[in-house]
Each structure stands twice: as structure tokens, then as C-alpha cells.
Amino acid sequence: MYPIAPNYDLVKPFGIKDERLYIGNISVNDLTERYDTPTFYVSGDRFEDNIKEYEESFRQEGYNGNMFTIAYAIKAHTNLALLKFAKNRGTGFDVSYKNELYAALNTGISPDKIFFNGNAKKRAALIEAIEQGVVINIDNLMELDEIIDIQKRLGKKARISIRVNPEIDVDTDPAIATAVKNSKFGLNFNLAEKAYKLAISNNMDVKGIHMHLGSQITNMSVFKEGTTKFVEFAKHLEEELGLEFELLNFGGGLGISYAKNRSEEEKIVKNLKEINKNEDIHSNFYCPISKRDYVKNIVDSVSILNHDVKIVIEPGRSLIGDACILVGRVMNIKEGSPDIVSLDMGANLVLENIIMKNYNNIIIANKARNKSDNHVKFVGNLCYAGDFVSPFGWEMPDLKKGDLVSLMDAGAYHWFFACHGNSVEFPATVLVYKDKEYLIRKRERYDDVFANDVDLDL
Ligand SMILES: Cc1ncc(COP(=O)(O)O)c(C=O)c1O
Secondary structure, rough: OOOOOOOOOOOEEEEEEEEEEEOOOOEEHHHHHHHHHOOOEEEEEHHHHHHHHHHHHHHHOOOOOOHHEEEEEHHHHOOOOHHHHOOOOOEEEOOOOOHHHHHHOOOOOOHHHEEEEEOOOOOOHHHHHHHHHEEEEEEOOHHHHHHHHHHHHHHOEEEEEEEEOOOOOOOOOOOOOOOOOOOOEEEOHHHHHHHHHHHHHOOOEEEEEEEOOOEEEEEHHHHHHHHHHHHHHHHHHHHHHOOOEEEOOOOOOOOOOOOHHHHHHHHHHHHHHHHHHHOOOOOOOOOOOOOHHHHHHHHHHHHHHHOHHHHHHOOOHHHHHEEEEEEEEEEEEEEEEEEEEEEEEHHHHOHHHHOOOOOOEEEEEOOOOOOOOOHHHOOOOOOOOOOOOEEEEEEEEEOOOOEEEOOOOOOOOOOHOOOHHHOOOOEEEEEEOOOEEEEEEOOOOOHHHOOOOOOOOO
């Protein structure tokens, strides 16, 4: 093992005062008194700043608000209050399931700012999307057929883009590399051309073209290759089929820095290889690409089209990932080598880390910056031997029962994978914005966990 130390290079408004972790001017200690553990805390200020940074990047490239849409990929962290928060700051939404679609529509957003993704959409959801005028990113030819059928029955044109797969080598964990050959998502260029011909001959309202390369991409050359292939194909389609796309949708994918520098990243990767006994582990933890550079690359790429086009992006992780922490509590410490620290939250809340070999920086919220020679592993409260919250040898202060363990950068996809293993309740979620707190999801109780069981006594 290569011991890992907490990194205190925090993004605003997270900070440390008097050895304590703060969100703005509120300490995590105080929050925990009020909301207990485990709890997700989302910093509205950070979420807002991330949205603004994308927006500002477009404006600096000469794009006004009508020429771009930042569609928050709500799968990253779905919560009704967070959706309204994002919408009120001008975002659109990328949705990938009927309930995400309905949640997005319920915010009252203009439906043309919703982009409906997914490779297996239900008919009812497609009908709703067409009736409301949501833009559907068509994933495959059977879905196209179904939409043509629905369109005829409803007597209403479907607003569509086709999701194309540029088939490149996406440098990220395979579980989140979507634009690779034989991916389950999207159509290769040949099939996509066929799909556009069908869409035109069936009188669909063809709005644009869509791609999504993958997630936690930290290598600019991947974006460069993907956008170039994508826009060249869009141009080819326009010339070949006499189209003029209104929008080009580049998907999401920009990574965040879970590790704050390259050497930290290297250590984590070495640890993961050792823990998983797998030399092929391929994860990115440090992202040197700024939102500005990411946007500039996209804006530059569309200059080969000889008309104005609206640019849509669908960021998830890079909007919410570093805006949220997950705080649990030490339950006990089992001596050994290294010591095993059990928490009141388990792998069911960090499946993102297990499935995608990801990692969260850990800070002891009530003892930040304290030092000792201890090396510990954090395990969860589930009845499952692989139940690691963080398997690395963490250099931690002396820990005691009740200490507050804060997983930083826990905003993206932790909630997505959360499950009820051992019938645990889902945590509460609290939004902290401009030094005020708002409970935006209540902690579940016994009744919530078993709400849908039918208590038969046969
Ligand atoms: C179609 C689509 N768009 C956007 C996203 C968001 O990606 P990210 O959170 O990496 O920005 C995803 C996530 O996998 C996706 O599948």
C-alpha cells in the first residue's frame, strides 16, 4: 500500500478553520448536530459557480444565451430542489429515464431545454416527450421506428436528434467510456446516416445531432478527436442530405480533480492496482482541463459549419461533483494492521467508487489537519466483506468513536448508485447556500424502506 494523506486544497466555499471543515461559514460539526449522519451536503454556491463558469466560457467565445444550453445531466445527482436550483440559473436538463423526464418537466422548464437520452426508452415516456416538445436523442433504429409510429398516431412531429457514436478510444474507465466501438449507446456513422434519411422521409422535426463520449474524461486529446469527428460528420450530413442543424449536442464528460495533482493520482492508481490485483486499472483522478478550454474546443470545432448553430452540452459530474460532500461517523476502530475504522455508512453509498474504481478525498471534519502516523482503512456498516468506504491506507489523525468522516467531491453518481443493502435508510440531503441550510431530502425511516413491500402472512 502507498499511504494516502487527506488533501486540504479545497474548492470554495469548502474550507478549514480551527481544524474544522466548513461550508462557507457553517461548520460540518454544527450541521451534523442538526442533521445527524450520514448526510449529503450540497453547496449551492459551488453548484452555481460551476454553472456560471460554463456560461462565462461561452460568453467569452462570443456566444449569447440563445446560442448555447448547459443541460445539467440530472442522473449525476437528482433531487427536485436541485433541479429547480439549476433551472433558476438558466440550465437545461439531460434526462435518461421517464421519471427523470417527468421530474424535469415538473420544474416548469421550457421543454425544448430538455434532452431525452437513453437506449431503452419506454413508449409512455416517448409519447410524453413528443406531446410536450422535448428534444429526443434517438439512440437506435428500433426506437426511431417507434417514434415514427407514435408521431403518426399523435399527429404531432417529434423533435429529434440522433445520437451518433464517433467510435474513438475514450481514455477513461471502461464502465463510463460510451463512444467506443460496439458501445450500447448510439449509432455508428453509417447507421446514423440511414436514420437521418428515415427521419427526413418521415417528416420529423430534425433539430440536431448528439454524441456523448464518456465520463470523467481528463485528456483534452479525447475531446479534440471526438468533437472533430462529430462535427465533420454533421457537416457531411448537412451536405449530403440538404439539412441545416439547429443544434449540435456534445454531451457531457468533463472530469473533475478527485486527486489534486498528478503524484496523488499516481499513488491512488497504484493502490487500486494492488487492491484489485489488476494491472489494467485505468482511472483518471486529476483533470487539468478547465471549463474554458473545454468550451473553446467545442466552439472552435463548429467553425467548419457555414451557419450559426446552437451548442448544447450535458455536463453532470463537472457541475455537481465537487459541490457535495457525504459525511458519516466513526462507529469503532478495530486494531490491526492497518486499523479498520467502521463507519455508520457503507459501500451502498459509494458504489460509484467500486464500479468505476473511483476515489474520494477524505477529511475528518472535526479534526482536519491533525496528524498522526496511523494508517487506516474505512469500512462500512453493511454485512458484506467488500464493504469498503475507502480501502486505502489513509494517514489519519487519532480517531475516536463519533469523529466525522467527510468524503469530499461526492456529488456525482454516488446518489445514482445508492441502494438499500441491509435495508439501510437513504441519507438526508441538505443544500447549503449563502450560509443558509435547506433540508432538500429527508432521511428515510423504516416505513420508507419497506413502503412497497406487501406484508402478507401466508
Ligand atoms: C448522454 C449523457 N450525457 C451526459 C452525461 C453526463 O456525463 P458527465 O457527468 O460525465 O458530465 C452522461 C453520463 O454518463 C450521458 O450518458
